[in-house]
Amino acid sequence: MSKFFLNFSRIFVGILFIFSGLIKANDPLGFGYKLQEYFEVFHIPFLSGIATGIAIFLCVLEVVLGALLLLGFWGKKVGTGLLAIIIFFTFLTFVSAAFKVVTSCGCFGDAIPLTPWQSFSKDIILLILIVFIYKHRGSLQPVLTKTMQQKTVSAVIILAALIFPVYTYSCLPVLDFLPYKVGANLPELMKIPEGAAPDEYQLMYHMKNKKTGEKKDISDKDYLKTEIWKDTTWEIVGEPDKKLIKKGYEPKIKDLVISDASGTNYTKELIENPYYNLIIVAYNLDDVNEKALAKLNALALNATEQFNIRTVLLTSNSAQDADAMSKRMKLFTEIFYGDAVPLKSMVRANPGVLLLKNGVVINKWHYNTVPSFNTLADQYFSK
Incomplete structure (x- = not known):
């Protein structure tokens, strides 16, 4: 045994x-x-x-x-x-x-x-x-x-x-288990289906009796059921505590918000672009591979001039930091901002590249494996 x-x-x-x-x-x-x-x-x-x-x-x-x-x-x-x-x-x-x-x-x-x-x-x-x-x-x-x-x-x-x-x-993971994998339809992954159950919360009110000084906590349901609110000797003290009772439906992509320097939301416009567009993700400009970023900048310039491909740079850095780097490196791309967590999930590289069309991730690359402009043109842009 x-x-x-x-x-x-x-x-x-x-x-x-x-x-x-x-x-x-x-x-x-x-x-x-x-x-x-x-x-x-x-x-x-x-x-x-x-x-x-x-x-x-x-x-x-x-x-x-x-x-x-x-x-x-x-x-x-x-x-x-x-x-x-x-x-x-x-x-x-x-x-x-x-x-x-x-x-x-x-x-x-x-x-x-x-x-x-x-x-x-x-x-x-x-x-x-x-x-x-x-x-x-x-x-x-x-x-x-x-x-x-x-x-x-x-x-x-x-x-x-x-x-x-x-x-x-x-390079990149051999198997991509993240929601931004090749073939993923990002707008669909961000939607909450009609009729999907939302999160259920419970509110706990902190009550105090003005006459006796007695204190007790009561849930929002019991607050209404017992009609304690009709008793003027009881008052709510402070803010109620909010507790998650039952988790509702959660979309695969729930935290992606892309905005410009002024805070205007561009998520829908960029993600649902019906044409080919290149998304360069550099979640941390302090540690970004600048040599790779310079090559991607040149690629973006060619793509825009020859095929009118929109190319944007996403980062979690401040607008001041991004603007300073843009001027120093003479970046051609538009710059937008997002939280570091979803940007890290988009592509495991700093910088990395996603090729989108109509909200679908057509392909993605580590900066070490990004194809040449001619290859991208032959495989995607010229078709």
């Missing part, structure tokens, strides 16, 4: 670690954004600058530990490593859940969103299995017994585990 449970734990934990690592390695920049949230919560913002590097390291570590566990290589060291990492993540998810500091753990990236409590429950199960593996780590049998073979296979695993997140970071 003990041998069976050890094999089950080894296979289950190994596969789950590989899956978890690969899902996050598919989008290391997104995982880095999530780590930045944790760094802010734990008051270690100095690590934010290397968040993506830490993200890649953790992805590689998960994949390698999972693979070595399945292969049975270096059982004692792997068992110790797994125990250390699961204790760390269990503590992290508990803090997130108990104190509601991070609403989504990011354990499986955007592919399988988990609430902090769901993630904590998952980590508790893993902790039990890994503790068992750790206690019996000496019983793990390697599938290859020769040291040189083990080192060679391990080196290949480490190299492959490292190449994948470096590739997705330098």
Whole structure:
């Protein structure tokens, strides 16, 4: 029975670690954004600058530990490593859940969103299995017994585990789980269907009896049902508390607002443009790759002059910062503004490019993979 449970734990934990690592390695920049949230919560913002590097390291570590566990290589060291990492993540998810500091753990990236409590429950199960593996780590049998073979296979695993997140970071995720993926109809994803249930809230009034000084809280429903409002000895004190009772329908894109420097909303005009238009997303101009931005600026100039393609730059920086950079770099594009959260979701690059037509994402590129103007003209603009 003990041998069976050890094999089950080894296979289950190994596969789950590989899956978890690969899902996050598919989008290391997104995982880095999530780590930045944790760094802010734990008051270690100095690590934010290397968040993506830490993200890649953790992805590689998960994949390698999972693979070595399945292969049975270096059982004692792997068992110790797994125990250390699961204790760390269990503590992290508990803090997130108990104190509601991070609403989504990011354990499986955007592919399988988990609430902090769901993630904590998952980590508790893993902790039990890994503790068992750790206690019996000496019983793990390697599938290859020769040291040189083990080192060679391990080196290949480490190299492959490292190449994948470096590739997705330098290009774009192989699988895009975000709402701005190629083929997405953005206006449709922003709509709330007719008849969809809205959020349900409960108001809690703070009441005080003017004669006795008695205090009590009462819900808005009980406030009307009991008709306490007719009793002039009771008064409402302060502002009522608003609590979400039942979550209603939530569109896939709920936070995208694009405006100009004066605050005028241009979201509908830009998103629903019936013609080809290029959206250059540079959510943070302080860290933007200026060489890439200059090339995109030249591409925008050619696209507009030869095919009348509208090109805009979206950023979350202030209008003053954007204007200063525009003058310094002689940017041709129109500049609009949005919150950093949806801009980060649009394309995992700074800058990145989306090609839209009639609200549909025709294609998107990392600045490293943007096609030449001639290629874009042949494939899209001239048709």
